[in-house]
Amino acid sequence: MKRMKLLLVLLLTSGICGYAANKGSLTEITIQNWLKAGSFDLHYPAFHTTKDVEAKTFGAKELLQTSYLNFKNITPSGKEVLKWNSKNYNWKHVKADPKGLVGKETTSTPQMSYFVTYISADQWLKAKLKIETWSMCEAFLDGKKILSHYKIATNNPGSEEKTLSLEKGKHTLLIKILHGTDHSGVKVSLSPEKEWKESNISLSLSPKHFITINDVLDGTKVKGAQISYDGKYAIISYSRTLPPSDKSDNWKEIQEISTGTITQSFRGKDLGQIQWLPNANSISYTRKLNGTKNLYLFNLDKGREVLLAENLKDFGQYHWSPNGEYIIYSVSKDYSEEWKLRKIQGMEDRLPWFRNRSFLYKLDVASGVKQRLTFGAISTSLHDISPDGKSILFSQSRPDYNEYPYDKQNLYQMDISTFKVDTIWEDKLFSGSAQFSPDSKHLLVQGGPSCFGKIGENLGNQPLANNYDGQLYILNLKNNNVDPITYNFAPSVNQAIWNKNDGMIYIKADDRDYVNLFRYDLKKRQFNQMQTGVDVVKGIDFSAQSSKMAYTGCSISTPYQAYVLDLKSNQQSVIAQPETERFKNVKFGKTEDWNFTKTDGKTISGRVYYPPNFDPTKKYPMIVNYYAGTAPVERSFGGRYPLNLYAANGYVVYLLQPSGAIGFGQEFSAEHQNNWGKTTADEIIEGTKKFMKAHPFVDASKVGCIGASYGGFMTMYLQTKTDIFAAAISHAGISSITSYWGEGYWGYSYSVNATGHSFPWNRKDLYIKQSPLYNAEKINTPILLIHGSADTNVPPGESIQMYQALKLQGKDAELVFVKNQDHHILNYTQRILWNNTIFAYFGKYLKDQPQWWNELYPDKNL
Numbered sequence: 001m002k003r004m005k006l007l008l009v010l011l012l013t014s015g016i017c018g019y020a021a022n023k024g025s026l027t028e029i030t031i032q033n034w035l036k037a038g039s040f041d042l043h044y045p046a047f048h049t050t051k052d053v054e055a056k057t058f059g060a061k062e063l064l065q066t067s068y069l070n071f072k073n074i075t076p077s078g079k080e081v082l083k084w085n086s087k088n089y090n091w092k093h094v095k096a097d098p099k100g101l102v103g104k105e106t107t108s109t110p111q112m113s114y115f116v117t118y119i120s121a122d123q124w125l126k127a128k129l130k131i132e133t134w135s136m137c138e139a140f141l142d143g144k145k146i147l148s149h150y151k152i153a154t155n156n157p158g159s160e161e162k163t164l165s166l167e168k169g170k171h172t173l174l175i176k177i178l179h180g181t182d183h184s185g186v187k188v189s190l191s192p193e194k195e196w197k198e199s200n201i202s203l204s205l206s207p208k209h210f211i212t213i214n215d216v217l218d219g220t221k222v223k224g225a226q227i228s229y230d231g232k233y234a235i236i237s238y239s240r241t242l243p244p245s246d247k248s249d250n251w252k253e254i255q256e257i258s259t260g261t262i263t264q265s266f267r268g269k270d271l272g273q274i275q276w277l278p279n280a281n282s283i284s285y286t287r288k289l290n291g292t293k294n295l296y297l298f299n300l301d302k303g304r305e306v307l308l309a310e311n312l313k314d315f316g317q318y319h320w321s322p323n324g325e326y327i328i329y330s331v332s333k334d335y336s337e338e339w340k341l342r343k344i345q346g347m348e349d350r351l352p353w354f355r356n357r358s359f360l361y362k363l364d365v366a367s368g369v370k371q372r373l374t375f376g377a378i379s380t381s382l383h384d385i386s387p388d389g390k391s392i393l394f395s396q397s398r399p400d401y402n403e404y405p406y407d408k409q410n411l412y413q414m415d416i417s418t419f420k421v422d423t424i425w426e427d428k429l430f431s432g433s434a435q436f437s438p439d440s441k442h443l444l445v446q447g448g449p450s451c452f453g454k455i456g457e458n459l460g461n462q463p464l465a466n467n468y469d470g471q472l473y474i475l476n477l478k479n480n481n482v483d484p485i486t487y488n489f490a491p492s493v494n495q496a497i498w499n500k501n502d503g504m505i506y507i508k509a510d511d512r513d514y515v516n517l518f519r520y521d522l523k524k525r526q527f528n529q530m531q532t533g534v535d536v537v538k539g540i541d542f543s544a545q546s547s548k549m550a551y552t553g554c555s556i557s558t559p560y561q562a563y564v565l566d567l568k569s570n571q572q573s574v575i576a577q578p579e580t581e582r583f584k585n586v587k588f589g590k591t592e593d594w595n596f597t598k599t600d601g602k603t604i605s606g607r608v609y610y611p612p613n614f615d616p617t618k619k620y621p622m623i624v625n626y627y628a629g630t631a632p633v634e635r636s637f638g639g640r641y642p643l644n645l646y647a648a649n650g651y652v653v654y655l656l657q658p659s660g661a662i663g664f665g666q667e668f669s670a671e672h673q674n675n676w677g678k679t680t681a682d683e684i685i686e687g688t689k690k691f692m693k694a695h696p697f698v699d700a701s702k703v704g705c706i707g708a709s710y711g712g713f714m715t716m717y718l719q720t721k722t723d724i725f726a727a728a729i730s731h732a733g734i735s736s737i738t739s740y741w742g743e744g745y746w747g748y749s750y751s752v753n754a755t756g757h758s759f760p761w762n763r764k765d766l767y768i769k770q771s772p773l774y775n776a777e778k779i780n781t782p783i784l785l786i787h788g789s790a791d792t793n794v795p796p797g798e799s800i801q802m803y804q805a806l807k808l809q810g811k812d813a814e815l816v817f818v819k820n821q822d823h824h825i826l827n828y829t830q831r832i833l834w835n836n837t838i839f840a841y842f843g844k845y846l847k848d849q850p851q852w853w854n855e856l857y858p859d860k861n862l
Contacts, residue, residue: 322386335355404756485525538554
């Protein structure tokens with residue numbers, strides 16, 4: 001094999017020094033440029049020459065092996081400072097000598113230095129790392145030790161080698177050197193294996209990189225925010241993964257909003273269900289003890305804890321009355337039995353939780369008296385407590401298989417002092433959740449378009465409503481008149497609060513692919529969108545006695561943060577942004593909206609994610625993403641399918657929101673009913689073709705598609721309708737509408753809004769002809785079926801039967817199970833492997849790079 005010279009080019013980009021290896025037949029790259037920190041004085045521990053209980057002493061090797069710093073967090077640039085004890089050390093650019101050596105320092109006392117460089121791979125590849133050293137040293141890649149050498153050379157340097165599997169992207173190589181008294185120095189080289197001789201490996205001194213799966217999963221995440229009664233404090237919930245384990249750390253902090261000071265931290269404490277009291281700067285919480293729970297109150301101002309109730313068995317959720325005088329809580333009991341044979345008592349009885357029953361209790365805070373409020377064979381659920389604390393709303397729901405939608409709800413109002421119960425509605429077919437108005441004379445009811453019959457349906461030409469499309473109604477308790485206030489409001493309501501302080505109704509709603517916050521003025525009968533500073537608003541929480549609210553939110557390229565909004569001034573401020581520092585070196589590509597008009601005149605919304613450093617003169621493979629079920633794909637950060645990550649791997653990503661999604665108006669969402677892919681497939685195909693025609697940088701021969709759940713069904717179904725895709729991935733997809741309808745935990749209940757009034761026996765045209773399984777002979781696209789082995793929503797059999805149908809016909813199909821995972825892949829390690837499987841499969845078919853897939857899933861002679 002001919003040895004070719006390597007041209008190293010110094011790049012000066014944005015003031016950052018870097019260098020790159022030319023594309024071509026690479027045999028060996030000697031790493032010349034490094035960032036160095038040190039040299040640090042090291043000291044042997046006292047009695048280091050004394051043998052320990054294992055007859056070992058503490059020498060130079062042990063001095064080097066000591067973990068002084070967390071290398072996972074070391075990604076320096078030339079401008080940064082490394083703190084070492086009480087001193088600051090600047091990372092400095094150093095070059096290797098003509099022989100390629102760095103760290104050529106001799107010392108009379110132990111000293112250590114860190115050397116960092118960055119390796120970028122333009123695809124998954126293998127390369128050999130070689131270290132020739134006179135010194136003791138250790139090498140780390142992305143924070144993990146990969147090589148070590150614990151001998152000091154005298155005549156000739158020692159040598160260590162390691163074959164690395166480099167995923168596409170940037171990797172941090174850190175060398176830890178213990179300087180010696182005689183010879184010293186380390187030479188580091190990198191050699192791509194022969195199979196990747198045309199690949200490009202670049203080296204730089206810049207930590208700037210494109211987003212990775214670890215960026216998505218790791219770090220501290222804001223999970224929620226609750227605001228105190230006077231708006232002075234906020235409880236902020238956090239979580240953090242603990243790689244390489246599959247465990248996570250969850251904790252809460254109480255923060256003074258005006259100063260940002262953390263006044264309390266609940267980390268590592270067995271506390272749960274933390275809530276603010278409605279009339280004091282106090283919190284309540286539970287603690288588990290001997291299989292039961294104790295309920296406590298802690299006053300922040302006095303710093304005192306009070307036991308409210310103890311030995312609460314089967315304690316569930318709890319809610320404070322507005323005056324703080326009592327608590328309404330639930331107690332649950334599981335009535336399931338051990339069995340060898342069991343008769344199923346109705347359709348839901350096969351569900352693990354169906355025999356659970358939950359009932360309501362009242363705890364009087366002053367006396368500690370506990371009273372049972374509800375009883376019977378049907379669970380009761382609390383909806384609201386009246387502003388004056390005199391009554392509560394609760395409901396019962398039960399299945400009724402004789403009448404669509406096969407479930408009925410009763411809503412009751414109870415006088416909390418006499419336990420007298422009045423019925424507000426009975427045998428309601430389309431249920432709703434209710435809350436009191438500030439004067440308790442009306443109810444704000446959240447439900448679907450059919451919650452009160454035709455009065456709330458604004459379906460245009462569609463015959464049947466999609467009742468996942470959230471609507472709001474005001475019910476007059478005196479005369480039972482109903483006002484459908486969102487009748488002409490296109491966004492779909494997912495949370496609403498009738499604020500007792502200003503009388504306004506605040507609404508969090510799916511607004512196309514945004515989740516926005518709106519304020520409804522009852523006097524003007526007007527909705528106004530509020531400025532939140534984010535694309536996607538999550539949980540909202542209102543102060544009981546001030547004009548402030550707290551919420552969390554994110555945008556396409558901004559992780560979740562916590563905010564406080566003053567409802568009077570409309571001024572918002574960030575109160576928690578823990579990932580700002582972590583993402584300072586992440587470079588995102590451009591995102592923009594791209595909509596198209598169908599041949600029938602309807603506009604279909606979409607958006608595009610471009611690769612970072614996008615060059616419109618080049619050709620790019622493309623991934624088309626969709627859900628196509630009844631929910632839009634939000635503009636959120638991260639998530640199951642972090643599309644920024646797909647773009648960072650060199651793909652143009654086109655996401656579209658086909659007909660049937662909520663957030664675009666009732667008529668649009670109602671198209672989900674009795675359609676099962678017929679309209680949405682045409683829209684995805686038409687949109688993909690129009691996008692490729694409008695964007696010549698897309699390689700039309702290298703377009704893939706991916707979807708999950710209903711989107712997994714769409715992936716399968718699309719391949720029976722078109723050959724425009726070069727590869728397809730279906731996660732947890734439905735191959736037979738009939739088997740999903742009957743077997744999935746939510747199959748028949750989901751069908752209320754997907755196939756209303758339609759069943760396998762009266763709509764064979766829908767259940768059979770539109771099922772991908774019954775059209776498997778039409779599929780010619782290579783397809784990956786991936787499924788959690790413990791999926792209860794879409795059973796794994798949906799992928800199994802499609803796989804068997806395709807393999808029997810000699811089609812190009814793969815089936816991968818994710819062990820013990822349900823509908824969502826939540827396990828940390830498996831989430832990364834699952835993500836890598838997706839990229840490896842697309843790499844094989846959309847980039848002609850099969851090596852990663854073959855490494856992950858080599859064929860075996862079974």
